Amino acid sequence: MMKVADIMTKDVITIRSSAKVSVAVQLMREQTIHTLIVERSHPQDAYGIITDSDIVNQVVASGKNPQQVRVYEIMTKPCLVLNPDLGVEYAAKLFKNSDIRCAPVIKGELLGIVSVSDILNKSEFVNNPLEDQLHKQIEEKINEAKKICQKFSHDSKACQEAWLLVEELEAEASFYSNKKPEKTALEAYLEEYPSVGQILTLDNWCSG
Structure with a gap:
């Protein structure tokens, strides 16, 4: 799976919050x-963002003078940020859910920026x-x-962990497809081996 760091634009153009919109x-x-x-004013400050839509909607559409309006008056701060290790598909879903088209990539410091164009043109979707992955x-x-369950016992920690991983992957696949499977792989396995149904119970098992 490609990560945000793989498709981000590293050359980020920034601006001060006190700068004029012009x-x-x-x-x-x-x-x-x-x-x-929008640059931070100190290390504990949050990054901001200003887009062409902000300028058109809040300055041009109101007939305001861009030489008199400051960036801080129309920017979004704090803005949604992306971790460079985040999967591209997660970034796309975050954009969709938040109704945005771009976000800075930050991990301690500003590393880059990702837009819908980057996702469209640089990712391998x-x-x-x-879904196939x-x-x-x-x-x-x-x-x-x-x-693993054949090699060890069905009540072994290794067996439990192996099926938990399967269920986590199935949950992720269902999340993306918005479709719950009629039967999980574990349920199918227990139908094939009904005698282990009382032994292989994940609900009462905790990895911690």
């Missing part, structure tokens, strides 16, 4: 970009969709779980 417009035109990250992983982990 300066933001000039930067966007010169750099041919739609978004600027066409040739290697997450998850299904492949699930099949592999099911086979591993069966082998």
Whole structure:
């Protein structure tokens, strides 16, 4: 699975919150970009963001003078941020749920920025969709779980952990597809081996 760090743009154009909106417009035109990250004023401060839509909706549409309006008046702060280790598909879902088109990538410091264009043009979702990746992983982990449970006992920690991993992957796949499976892999396994149904119970087992 590709990560946010794999597709982010590292050359981030920033602006001060006290700058005039006219300066933001000039930067966007010169750099041919739609978004600027608003710098922090101190280490404990949050990053902000200003987009071309903010300028159009809050300045142009109101007939305000961009040379008199400051960035801090129309920016979003704090803004939604992405961890560089986050999977691209999670970033896409976060964009969808938050109704945004871009976000800075931060881990202690500003590392880059990711937009919907980056996801569309740089990720591998066409040739290697997450759905296919998850299904492949699930099949592999099911086979591993069966082998582990045959090698050890069905009430062993190794067996329990193996099936828990399968169920976690199935839960993730269901989350993305918004479709609950009629039968989990474990349920199918217990139908095949009903005698272990009372032994292999994950609900009462805790890895911690």
